[in-house]
Amino acid sequence: MFTRSEEDHLKAIHTLSVTxxxxxxxxxxxxxxxxxxxxxxxxxxxxxxxLVAHEPYHGAKLTTSGRKAALVLIRRHRLWETFLVxxxxxxxxxxxxxAEQLEHVSSEKLIDRxxxxxxxxxxxxxxxxxxxxxxxxxxxxxxxxxxxxxxxHVELSSVRNxxxxxxxxxxxxxxxxxxxxxxxATHEFDGSMELKLGDGRxxxxxxxxAEQLxxx
Amino acid sequence: MFTRSEEDHLKAIHTLSVTxxxxxxxxxxxxxxxxxxxxxxxxxxxxxxxLVAHEPYHGAKLTTSGRKAALVLIRRHRLWETFLVxxxxxxxxxxxxxAEQLEHVSSEKLIDRxxxxxxxxxxxxxxxxxxxxxxxxxxxxxxxxxxxxxxxHVELSSVRNxxxxxxxxxxxxxxxxxxxxxxxATHEFDGSMELKLGDGRxxxxxxxxAEQLxxx
DNA sequence: TGCCATTTTTAGATTAGTCTAATTTTGTTT
DNA sequence: AAACAAAATTAGACTAATCTAAAAATGGCA
Numbered sequence: 001m002f003t004r005s006e007e008d009h010l011k012a013i014h015t016l017s018v019t020x021x022x023x024x025x026x027x028x029x030x031x032x033x034x035x036x037x038x039x040x041x042x043x044x045x046x047x048x049x050x051l052v053a054h055e056p057y058h059g060a061k062l063t064t065s066g067r068k069a070a071l072v073l074i075r076r077h078r079l080w081e082t083f084l085v086x087x088x089x090x091x092x093x094x095x096x097x098x099a100e101q102l103e104h105v106s107s108e109k110l111i112d113r114x115x116x117x118x119x120x121x122x123x124x125x126x127x128x129x130x131x132x133x134x135x136x137x138x139x140x141x142x143x144x145x146x147x148x149x150x151x152x153h154v155e156l157s158s159v160r161n162x163x164x165x166x167x168x169x170x171x172x173x174x175x176x177x178x179x180x181x182x183x184x185a186t187h188e189f190d191g192s193m194e195l196k197l198g199d200g201r202x203x204x205x206x207x208x209x210a211e212q213l214x215x216x
Numbered sequence: 217m218f219t220r221s222e223e224d225h226l227k228a229i230h231t232l233s234v235t236x237x238x239x240x241x242x243x244x245x246x247x248x249x250x251x252x253x254x255x256x257x258x259x260x261x262x263x264x265x266x267l268v269a270h271e272p273y274h275g276a277k278l279t280t281s282g283r284k285a286a287l288v289l290i291r292r293h294r295l296w297e298t299f300l301v302x303x304x305x306x307x308x309x310x311x312x313x314x315a316e317q318l319e320h321v322s323s324e325k326l327i328d329r330x331x332x333x334x335x336x337x338x339x340x341x342x343x344x345x346x347x348x349x350x351x352x353x354x355x356x357x358x359x360x361x362x363x364x365x366x367x368x369h370v371e372l373s374s375v376r377n378x379x380x381x382x383x384x385x386x387x388x389x390x391x392x393x394x395x396x397x398x399x400x401a402t403h404e405f406d407g408s409m410e411l412k413l414g415d416g417r418x419x420x421x422x423x424x425x426a427e428q429l430x431x432x
Numbered sequence: 433t434g435c436c437a438t439t440t441t442t443a444g445a446t447t448a449g450t451c452t453a454a455t456t457t458t459g460t461t462t
Numbered sequence: 463a464a465a466c467a468a469a470a471t472t473a474g475a476c477t478a479a480t481c482t483a484a485a486a487a488t489g490g491c492a
Binding site: 433434435436437438439440441442443444445446447448449450451452453454455456457458459460461462 | 463464465466467468469470471472473474475476477478479480481482483484485486487488489490491492
C-alpha cells in the first residue's frame with residue numbers, strides 16, 4: 001500500500017498533531033532523524049497521493065484518508081507491543097524498536113486475528129489506547145503527576161514519550177501501570193515529589209519524570 | 217543487517233541449491249520475478265559482501281556466511297508460518313505471503329522467544345523442517361507419492377512447493393499432514409493413483425499432485 | 433516599516449535497485 | 463570446427479529516497 005518511508009511520515013505527522021504541536025517540516029525531520037529537505041520532498045509526494053494537505057512554509061495536516069492510514073499504523077504498533085509483552089514475555093522497555101518493524105507488515109487479516117488472539121486489548125503496555133478496526137479508541141483525560149499536589153491519591157495510567165531508558169528506570173524502581181500513588185510532598189525548589197505507593201513503598205521522583213507519568 | 221532484496225536473493229539461492237538445481241542467474245530471476253540483469257547486479261553486490269561466490273556465467277553458490285544468513289531467514293519464515301496456523305488460526309494455504317513479510321523483521325530475541333512460545337516446533341505447517349538457533353534441522357528421506365506402488369502403506373509428511381492453490385485443494389479433499397495412505401492402484405496411462413486414507417475414504421489424485429505429496 | 437535570523441524550499445548530486453537493449457559468453461548441434 | 467541459440471553480462475536510463483548547499487519566504491523586533 002504505502003512505502004515504509006511514507007508510513008513513517010504519516011505516523012510522525014499524526015503524533016505531532018495529537019500532541020498539539022504543529023507538524024512543521026523541521027518537527028517532522030527531527031522525529032524521523034532526516035533532513036528538512038527530505039521531508040519537503042516526501043510531503044509533496046504524500047500531498048499528491050491525497051494523504052496530507054501541505055501548505056508550503058506552513059506545515060502539513062493529515063487528510064481524512066491520511067488520518068485513517070496513520071491510525072492503522074498506530075493500531076498495528078500497539079497491538080504488536082501488546083503481543084510482545086503479553087505473549088512473548090518482553091519487558092515494556094524492550095518492545096518499541098521491534099514493533100517499529102512489525103507495524104510495517106501489511107495484512108488486515110493478520111492484525112484482526114492478532115487483536116482477537118490478544119483479547120481485543122484497549123491499552124498497550126505503556127497505557128496508550130489501541131484503535132479498533134474502525135480507528136476508534138478510548139480517550140481518557142489524564143494529567144501529568146507533576147500537576148498533582150500533596151495529598152492527592154491517583155493511579156498511574158500511562159507513560160508519555162516513554163524512552164526505553166525511562167521505562168527501564170521505572171521498572172527497576174518497581175513502578176508499573178495501575179499502581180496507586182499518594183503524593184506525600186512536593187518540593188518547590190526543584191520540582192521533585194515524594195510519593196507513597198499502594199504497597200507502602202516511599203520514593204522520590206524528579207520533575208522530568210513526574211512530567212511524563214500520566215495519572216488519573 | 218541485510219536489505220530486503222539481498223535477503224530475497226539469498227533465500228532463492230539457498231532454495232535452489234537444496235533442491236539440487238544450479239542457482240543460475242535465470243533460475244534466480246524467475247523465482248524472484250525480476251530480470252536476469254537485476255540478478256547479475258545483486259550477485260555482484262552479494263559477492264562483494266562475501267555472502268555468495270559468483271562465477272560469472274556459471275551461477276552462484278552461498279558461502280558459509282551466506283548459508284548461515286539464509287538459514288536464519290528460513291527459520292524465521294517457518295516459525296512465523298507455524299505461529300499463524302497454531303496461534304492465529306490461519307489455514308496452511310493462507311500463510312505464505314504474510315510470512316514472507318514477517319521474515320524480514322530482524323530481531324534475534326523476537327525469533328527465539330517466538331520459537332519458545334510455539335514449543336520449539338520441528339516442522340512448519342507444510343511439513344518442512346524448522347532450523348534451530350544454530351541452523352540445524354531434522355532431515356528426513358521422503359519420497360514423492362508418485363514413486364509408490366499399489367499396496368504401499370505410507371504417511372503424508374510434507375507438501376513440496378505447496379502453492380496456495382494446491383494446499384487449498386488438499387484441504388478441500390480433507391488431506392492433511394500425518395494422514396495414513398494406502399495405495400490401492402496406480403494407472404500407467406496418466407500416472408494417476410487410487411488411494412485409501414486412514415479413515416477409509418477413497419480418492420484419486422493426478423500425477424502432478426502425487427509428485428508433490430512427500431511420504432514416508 | 434524594514435531588517436534579519438530562522439525555517440523552508442529548490443536545485444543538483446548520490447545510492448540502491450530496477451529496467452531495456454546491446455553485447456559477450458557458453459555450449460550444443462550439425 | 464564453425465555456427466548458432468540460449469544465457470549472462472554490460473551499458474545506460476529511470477525512480478525513490480536521501481543528502482548538501484544555495485535561494486526564497488516567514489515572522490519577530492528594532
